[in-house]
Amino acid sequence: MKTRLDSPPDIDAGDLLRSVDWALGTRRSIRAFLPTQVPCEDISAILDVARYCATGVNTQPWQVHVVMGAAKERLTQAILRVYNDPALRETLDEPYDYYPREWISPYIDRRRQVGWDLYGLLEIEKGDKMKMHAQHARNYRFFDAPVGLLFTIDRSMGRGSLIDYGMFLQNIMTAARGRGLDTCPQAAFNEFHRVIGQELNIPDQQMFVCGMSLGYADPERVENSLVTSRVAVEDFTTFHQ
Numbered sequence: 001m002k003t004r005l006d007s008p009p010d011i012d013a014g015d016l017l018r019s020v021d022w023a024l025g026t027r028r029s030i031r032a033f034l035p036t037q038v039p040c041e042d043i044s045a046i047l048d049v050a051r052y053c054a055t056g057v058n059t060q061p062w063q064v065h066v067v068m069g070a071a072k073e074r075l076t077q078a079i080l081r082v083y084n085d086p087a088l089r090e091t092l093d094e095p096y097d098y099y100p101r102e103w104i105s106p107y108i109d110r111r112r113q114v115g116w117d118l119y120g121l122l123e124i125e126k127g128d129k130m131k132m133h134a135q136h137a138r139n140y141r142f143f144d145a146p147v148g149l150l151f152t153i154d155r156s157m158g159r160g161s162l163i164d165y166g167m168f169l170q171n172i173m174t175a176a177r178g179r180g181l182d183t184c185p186q187a188a189f190n191e192f193h194r195v196i197g198q199e200l201n202i203p204d205q206q207m208f209v210c211g212m213s214l215g216y217a218d219p220e221r222v223e224n225s226l227v228t229s230r231v232a233v234e235d236f237t238t239f240h241q
Contacts, residue, residue: 062164136188147215
């Protein structure tokens with residue numbers, strides 16, 4: 001594995017700044033990928049640099065399961081068998097509350113907007129349950145990405161470790177962008193955590209956190225033109241002097 005770089009690469013400071021900002025600012029949730037394979041060395045390199053994120057008292061609570069090829073297809077089919085069976089879906093639960101149990105503004109408004117925008121691009125009309133079901137199912141095919149990442153954490157860890165985990169996930173997505181790759185972090189996998197645990201032989205002591213698709217974005221797919229709006233800095237920041 002590569003060693004950590006303690007000094008910046010030999011490039012202009014302005015170029016370095018713009019490169020970092022570009023990787024952060026162009027990260028988007030991609031929902032259609034090309035079949036182009038991602039070498040295992042690139043996946044390892046991304047995880048290698050991502051592990052340097054901040055983590056409380058250096059606990060490093062992440063566990064990563066990488067699925068590709070036949071293993072990814074087996075997992076996809078196992079999830080879809082449950083997803084497409086209403087009776088089986090009734091038995092599902094989630095490992096933790098990712099979303100609030102009761103939505104309030106402005107969060108519910110933002111959620112609805114991204115849903116309307118995405119389905120508008122895909123020409124899925126409100127109430128078209130069949131098309132919505134089919135589109136949501138694409139999550140479990142990792143949106144055709146060649147690589148799927150599944151993340152778990154030891155159940156003994158506290159909620160603060162999920163903050164550490166979020167920084168680890170962001171590092172993965174940023175490092176992927178720096179290599180010309182794209183990602184889609186997916187909480188859609190959470191209700192299938194038991195299916196995933198069984199298929200990948202994940203110990204019960206490990207709690208599922210989320211999934212992620214990794215690969216090269218398909219530039220021809222209309223859903224990849226979606227750019228979500230972001231609140232201005234002054235709307236969420238208070239300076240105390």
